[in-house]
Amino acid sequence: MEPLRRFIIRVELHKADATDYQILYDAMKEAEFVKTIKKFNSNNIYKLPEGEYHYSSKKVIEAKDVLDIAIKAVAKTKKEYQILVTKADGAISFIHLTPDK
Incomplete structure (x- = not known):
């Protein structure tokens, strides 16, 4: 079974x-990017900050x-833009993200 590859994207x-x-x-949603992230070893899901995607x-x-x-x-969007993509190997740490209800 292939491991799940995860990325954080800033637009x-x-x-x-x-x-x-x-x-x-x-x-972004149509391209399967999401605005939430699941906490490691938990079922809790959190909203990413504005402009961030998973x-x-x-x-x-x-x-x-x-x-x-x-x-x-x-x-x-037909707008000029900046994009940053980071591969997230392993756990992703964060604090003070809003729970997704």
Whole structure:
């Protein structure tokens, strides 16, 4: 069984408004990025900060592959953007994230 590969993605749109961010959210969701994260060794799920997404896959993929997927989604906003993708091997630590109810 292949291990789950996990990534944290940060997206920032330039000169964007709430409508642009809704387009971004919908496009990222369609590309299977999520705005929540599960706490290690727990069933608790938390909301990620604005502009942050989580992506996981059982396929053998790397950060560049996830970046390519994100670029296609973010391009739907027709805004200039910045994207950062970090591969998350192992546990992800965080504090003060809002529980997802």
